[in-house]
Amino acid sequence: MSPPAAGFPRLLALGDAAFTVEFGGGIAPEIHARVLGFAAALADCAIPGVIERVPTFRSVTVHFDPDLIDPPRLAADLLALAQAGHEAAASGRRWVLPVCFDDALAPDLPDVAAHCGLAREAVIERLTATEFSVYMLGFLPGFAYLGGLPAALEMPRLATPRTRVPAGSLAIAGRMAAIYPWDSPGGWRLVGRTGVGLFDAGNATRPALLAAGDRVRFRAVASLAEAAEITETVPELP
Missing domain, CATH: 2.40.100.10 (Cyclophilin-like)
Structure with a gap:
């Protein structure tokens, strides 16, 4: 597994109902593998209150219902999951x-x-x-x-x-x-x-x-x- 870029992963708040987890600052296969690995691991967690996961080149935005979940607790859980360093194996069609x-x-x-x-x-x-x-x-x-x-x-x-x-x-x-x-x-x-x-x-x-x-x-x-x-x-x- 390739080491993460310096300063990543990091978590950014998007208003009061979404977080973005960033895995790097550019477009690269190894960064995207972490994006997909994190998105898959988050789906497996099936956290109540998480509504949607939106992967991009270098990040995953997680939308949630703040009435169903504690945002600070979710933020900590997301960052811990990202730091676990999941990388996607070959998947998809x-x-x-x-x-x-x-x-x-x-x-x-x-x-x-x-x-x-x-x-x-x-x-x-x-x-x-x-x-x-x-x-x-x-x-x-x-x-x-x-x-x-x-x-x-x-x-x-x-x-x-x-x-x-x-x-x-x-x-x-x-x-x-x-x-x-x-x-x-x-x-x-x-x-x-x-x-x-x-x-x-x-x-x-x-x-x-x-x-x-x-x-x-x-x-x-x-x-x-x-x-x-x-x-x-x-x-x-x-």
Whole structure:
């Protein structure tokens, strides 16, 4: 187990009904492993009065009902649990999502290739050869931040965001990748598109297809019609 960053974990109060437990100051696999390990351990504790756990890149926010639990006692329990140093073992689901990299669906792919000094096909090969980790959901319902983008494909965001990014667009920025689940504004580089739905409001148990701790790979297909179905479902990790 890797040692925690200096000064972490630490606990911050968010008003009178939530605490945030921080495990580091950046985005890194070892920090995220502690985030997921703590979230899983907290779920196993089933503390009465804890309403929700929200994991992020480097922290977990714990919402609670102050009428059902003593906040100072909860704060002490959360910090003790965090200091126990739980790290998540391989968990979650693994997905292979079809993506079409046609020029009309990947308007920034030529610029990415030129910036990185790679052929267009080499960019696609790197994207499809990488297993990404779902770090967190945010920005939009079902929008998963995917860590693991190869350093060779690192790109800044657009200087001027688009006013409309089509739903299903595969995008990259910095060392992250993501798929836009809805039509929305966005400043990430668009390099492909999938037709797989990433959010279903009618699904009460799992409205978002992806969840923190999942793994994602992309498979190149020839058309957007082929990208509308998940043709390969990988079993859940042991």
